[in-house]
Amino acid sequence: MFYKQFSTIIDLLNPEFVENFDYWLATLPRNNQKNITASVVSSRLGVKYSLAESILKFAEKQHILERYYLVKCPDCDYNLDTITKDEIADILINPVFCDECEEEKKITLDDIYTAYKVIQQADVTEDEIARAIEKRLNQGEGSGTNFIEADSLSNDKTTLYEAFYNPSESAYGKFAELRDKLDLDYGKNTTAQGKALEVLVLEMFNHIKGVRATNDVKTETNQFDCTCLCGFKTVFPSIFSYMAPYFIIECKNEPKKTPNNTYCNKLLSIMDTNEAQIGIVFGRKNATGPCFTISREHYLKHSESRRQQIIITCSDDDLEYLIDKRVNLLEYMEYKILQVTANTPNATYEMFVKDKCG
Numbered sequence: 001m002f003y004k005q006f007s008t009i010i011d012l013l014n015p016e017f018v019e020n021f022d023y024w025l026a027t028l029p030r031n032n033q034k035n036i037t038a039s040v041v042s043s044r045l046g047v048k049y050s051l052a053e054s055i056l057k058f059a060e061k062q063h064i065l066e067r068y069y070l071v072k073c074p075d076c077d078y079n080l081d082t083i084t085k086d087e088i089a090d091i092l093i094n095p096v097f098c099d100e101c102e103e104e105k106k107i108t109l110d111d112i113y114t115a116y117k118v119i120q121q122a123d124v125t126e127d128e129i130a131r132a133i134e135k136r137l138n139q140g141e142g143s144g145t146n147f148i149e150a151d152s153l154s155n156d157k158t159t160l161y162e163a164f165y166n167p168s169e170s171a172y173g174k175f176a177e178l179r180d181k182l183d184l185d186y187g188k189n190t191t192a193q194g195k196a197l198e199v200l201v202l203e204m205f206n207h208i209k210g211v212r213a214t215n216d217v218k219t220e221t222n223q224f225d226c227t228c229l230c231g232f233k234t235v236f237p238s239i240f241s242y243m244a245p246y247f248i249i250e251c252k253n254e255p256k257k258t259p260n261n262t263y264c265n266k267l268l269s270i271m272d273t274n275e276a277q278i279g280i281v282f283g284r285k286n287a288t289g290p291c292f293t294i295s296r297e298h299y300l301k302h303s304e305s306r307r308q309q310i311i312i313t314c315s316d317d318d319l320e321y322l323i324d325k326r327v328n329l330l331e332y333m334e335y336k337i338l339q340v341t342a343n344t345p346n347a348t349y350e351m352f353v354k355d356k357c358g
Contacts, residue, residue, distance in 0.1 A: 002026030002122035005062040013055065020045050021055055025064070026122035027132035034117035036065065039148045049150055056116055065116040069153070073098045074111045088112065088153070088163035089209035093232060109154040109234060113147045157238050161330040164209045164232070164240075171207060175323045178203055182253055182284070197253035198225050201282055204322065204329060211243070224270075225251040239334045242308060247278040259283040261290045264311050268298050277308045278337070287313035292345045299340050312336040321349060 001007050006022045024044060041052035059065040071081040071091055078100040083091060091112065095104035105111075122129070153160055167175070178200040186193035198215050205213040210232035217227040226249035233244035250267050252259055259281050267279040281287060295311035302309040314336070321327045327349065335349050 002124050002128075003059075003062075003064060003120075004123070005059075005064060009055075009058060013051065014047070017045060017047050017051065018055070023132065025059070025118065026124060027129060028118065029133065034115070035070070036116040036118070037114065037147060037151045039151050060116065062120075064118065064120045066119045067114065067116050070113045070115050070147070071096065071107060072111050072113065072147070073101060073105055074108065075105065076100045080105070080107075083112075085159060085163050086166070088160070089232075093210055109160065110149070110152050112153045113151045114153065114156060114159070115147075115151070154234075157334075158331070160234070160238065161328050161334075165207060165328055165330050167207045172323065172326060175200065175204060179319060179323060183255065193253050194225075194251065197251040197282060197284075201226055201249055201251055205249075208329065219270075219274075224248045239330050239337070242277045242310065242337060243333075244277075245275055247280070248274075248276050249280040249282055252281070252283040255284045257283070258285045259287040259291060259313060259315075261288070261294050263287070264291045264294045264313075267311055268294070268309065271309050271311075275307065277310065278333075279309075279311045281311065281313045282315075283313065284316050286315045286317060289345075292340070295340050296343055310337055310340055312340060 001010075001019070001022050003022050003026060006018050010018045021041065024041075036056070038049055038053040038056055041047070041056065042049045045052070056065060060067050067085075069083050069085070069088060070079060071083060072078065073080055076098065078098055080096050080098055081091070091107050092109070096107055097103070098105050149155070178196070181196050182200065184196070186196075195215075202213045202215060205211055205226070205228050208230075211228050211230050213226055213228040215224070215226050217224050227246060228243070228249065229246045230240065230243040232240055234240045248267070248270065250263060252263065263281045263283070264287075267281060270276075271279050281291070291311075291313060295313075299308070299310050312333070318332070318336075321332060322329055332349065335347075335352055338352075339345055339347050
């Protein structure tokens with residue numbers, strides 16, 4: 001092995017593939033040690049895309065490779081920018097100027113590609129590298145860079161969700177601080193007690209880039225606890241497809257009261273009169289079974305409609321995942337929606353956690 005790190009996974013993946021990848025990576029000429037994609041590895045080494053993707057992610061964890069993202073013009077394929085994950089949300093929200101086309105372009109997930117570059121050289125001598133390069137060239141292996149649809153972010157919801165929701169350490173500290181205030185003694189001041197949960201929920205959802213949440217929205221007949229505008233929508237199905245153009249949240253800071261069908265029916269009646277596709281009932285205890293049944297029946301009723309209407313319920317148990325375990329809020333909402341749409345109220349989040357190489 002040129003890279004000793006790969007010896008730790010040789011029994012987990014196909015040994016021949018691991019050895020071939022180690023050889024290929026270590027002998028890449030300097031000018032070809034960037035723009036490495038899963039599709040390139042897949043085609044060069046003759047393996048499935050998922051296997052190529054796995055070993056690239058492992059190499060990233062071992063600090064052999066560094067991941068970045070290439071933004072290409074949707075019309076002329078010109079490289080517009082090289083960005084980090086933290087910059088993805090801004091690129092998707094704000095137009096980018098293309099020097100070749102001489103106009104601003106609206107970037108979608110199809111125009112952003114995942115790539116890697118070598119940041120750690122193999123621990124071998126120059127003579128060994130030279131011999132390996134000569135051998136590879138003699139075998140006729142090319143050095144071009146290919147980008148295919150599978151390399152784009154339209155196939156990588158995990159990175160998308162991390163780009164749009166990535167609270168800092170201080171933010172998580174704030175979440176925990178606001179959660180502690182839920183159980184203060186508010187006496188008969190039920191308004192202040194209810195506001196405590198609204199403030200926590202607003203704080204969390206306002207950390208989603210492209211979402212603006214407030215508790216000041218009123219209609220002619222109702223005041224929403226939390227209204228969240230979502231200024232971003234993906235072409236392929238993702239949580240953003242449901243969140244746009246806005247969604248509403250009802251907060252019930254009642255530690256000893258279980259949310260029942262009354263709460264769901266109220267929210268559903270409101271959603272029948274507006275464009276919201278998601279309604280969230282945020283309580284302290286898990287909602288009753290009839291509440292889930294109502295949500296499921298309402299989803300089926302509107303499943304073929306222009307817009308979906310889905311109610312999900314959250315409790316202190318969900319706050320534990322979102323605050324203590326730091327599960328991505330967008331990813332978690334996707335799981336909560338699956339419970340309703342797949343009629344699987346007993347499905348747990350852990351069922352959908354992937355085992356990752358390394």
